[in-house]
Amino acid sequence: MDVFDELYSLETACFGNSWTSEMLRTELDCPLSVLVYEFVGEKLAAFAIGRVVVDEAELFQIGTHPDFRGRGIAKALLERFHEKTRERGALVCFLEVRSRNAAAIELYEKAGYERVSVRKDYYPDDDAIIMRKEL
Numbered sequence: 001m002d003v004f005d006e007l008y009s010l011e012t013a014c015f016g017n018s019w020t021s022e023m024l025r026t027e028l029d030c031p032l033s034v035l036v037y038e039f040v041g042e043k044l045a046a047f048a049i050g051r052v053v054v055d056e057a058e059l060f061q062i063g064t065h066p067d068f069r070g071r072g073i074a075k076a077l078l079e080r081f082h083e084k085t086r087e088r089g090a091l092v093c094f095l096e097v098r099s100r101n102a103a104a105i106e107l108y109e110k111a112g113y114e115r116v117s118v119r120k121d122y123y124p125d126d127d128a129i130i131m132r133k134e135l
């Protein structure tokens, strides 16, 4: 498996079929994209992807493979994502998260994100919480 296939397979393990492989490839080809990932041994264990536009970053997805959760990998990866976006000039980072995704919300709040608004029924089955962190 090449690195792209491994990344897509991890994305699917974390999010089901939220992105097609074409969407992932388009995102990776975009010059505004920021990708960070972590291997455990030979296995791709976690990734985070987002963008920087001028001085604003947005985190689209962060995921740790189910086999490697609860070891602080997402926490460390999120810090690396912030570092990389800061290097590209970002001063602030935004994200949206399902209101019922308690694990992700706790991860983000511990990393210093604050809730700025709620988009009611943004997902077919859930509200979205918009969060923001000064970088």
Ligand SMILES: CC(C)(COP(=O)(O)OP(=O)(O)OC[C@H]1O[C@@H](n2cnc3c(N)ncnc32)[C@H](O)[C@@H]1OP(=O)(O)O)[C@@H](O)C(=O)NCCC(=O)NCCS
Pocket: 014, 015, 046, 060, 061, 062, 063, 064, 065, 068, 069, 070, 071, 072, 073, 074, 075, 076, 097, 101, 102, 103, 104, 106, 107, 108, 110
């Ligand atoms: C959310 C997710 C990325 C966390 O990955 P992880 O590597 O297990 O997270 P970490 O071990 O780095 O945990 C960091 C913090 O997140 C929070 N957290 C992680 N898993 C949690 C859980 N199951 N319940 C509650 N809080 C949790 C905790 O605050 C934790 O800090 P602590 O270890 O001091 O308690 C992972 O569960 C995942 O991939 N979920 C599916 C994809 C997803 O929903 N992504 C987020 C939306 S884009």
